[in-house]
Amino acid sequence: MKHSCAIFDLDGVLVDTAKYHYLAWKELADRLGFNFTLHDNERLKGVSRMSSLDILLEVGQMKDRFTQVEKENLAAEKNQRYVEWISKLDESELLEGALSLLEALKKKEVKIALGSASKNAQLILENVGIAHLFDVVVDGNAVSKAKPDPEVFTLGADKLQVPYERCVVFEDSQAGLEAAKAVGMFAIGVGQKHALPHADIVYPSLKNFPVELYF
Ligand code: BG6
Ligand code: MG
Numbered sequence: 001m002k003h004s005c006a007i008f009d010l011d012g013v014l015v016d017t018a019k020y021h022y023l024a025w026k027e028l029a030d031r032l033g034f035n036f037t038l039h040d041n042e043r044l045k046g047v048s049r050m051s052s053l054d055i056l057l058e059v060g061q062m063k064d065r066f067t068q069v070e071k072e073n074l075a076a077e078k079n080q081r082y083v084e085w086i087s088k089l090d091e092s093e094l095l096e097g098a099l100s101l102l103e104a105l106k107k108k109e110v111k112i113a114l115g116s117a118s119k120n121a122q123l124i125l126e127n128v129g130i131a132h133l134f135d136v137v138v139d140g141n142a143v144s145k146a147k148p149d150p151e152v153f154t155l156g157a158d159k160l161q162v163p164y165e166r167c168v169v170f171e172d173s174q175a176g177l178e179a180a181k182a183v184g185m186f187a188i189g190v191g192q193k194h195a196l197p198h199a200d201i202v203y204p205s206l207k208n209f210p211v212e213l214y215f
Contacts (some may be wrong), residue, residue, distance in 0.1 A: 005162040012117035012172035014098045024082040034060035044174025048146040089127040097206030113156035148178040
């Protein structure tokens with residue numbers, strides 16, 4: 001089936017921000033006195049900021065040590081460092097194939113939506129120079145329920161008035177793929193096949209993506 005709307009996750013699909021999330025969380029873990037590895041960081045993919053903090057504190061065996069207010073302060077501290085890094089992003093941090101895919105979709109008049117858990121999405125889109133290519137941006141500020149809840153995708157499709165089965169979702173996280181499938185969207189995994197069993201199909205990256213097959 002040909003689709004008329006493409007919904008993109010941001011972190012790990014269009015932009016290589018995972019390393020900055022990692023550096024900022026690692027700094028916080030170092031300050032709290034425990035080690036946070038790249039392996040641990042895999043668990044934070046697609047997960048909201050506060051849930052990421054819970055996972056980090058679980059790794060450090062500090063889960064029950066902080067009040068809600070203290071946790072909000074820790075998350076704000078991490079975000080401040082993260083924003084310092086992403087403020088310096090430019091188009092070189094776009095992942096391979098991302099820009100040409102967005103441009104090819106635009107040319108075919110396919111609707112383009114962002115569906116990201118990040119509250120920093122707008123800043124990132126602007127800094128890497130692709131904000132103008134989106135018909136709608138749904139990010140962590142717009143939703144009340146995190147992936148695997150499909151809200152972040154259905155909101156975009158509803159705003160564009162496209163039926164869910166005509167939407168293709170591009171995602172690098174299990175939670176995001178699950179969310180897409182839950183509402184009958186076609187779910188394309190970006191990454192390693194074995195790590196993304198919920199996907200309808202997996203591509204290692206967006207490089208040379210076969211647009212004609214899906215749109
Ligand atoms: C997701 C990332 O896109 O956004 C997660 O994969 C991140 O790692 C989440 O925690 C929230 O991001 P932010 O920018 O609002 O802290
Ligand atoms: Mg992602």
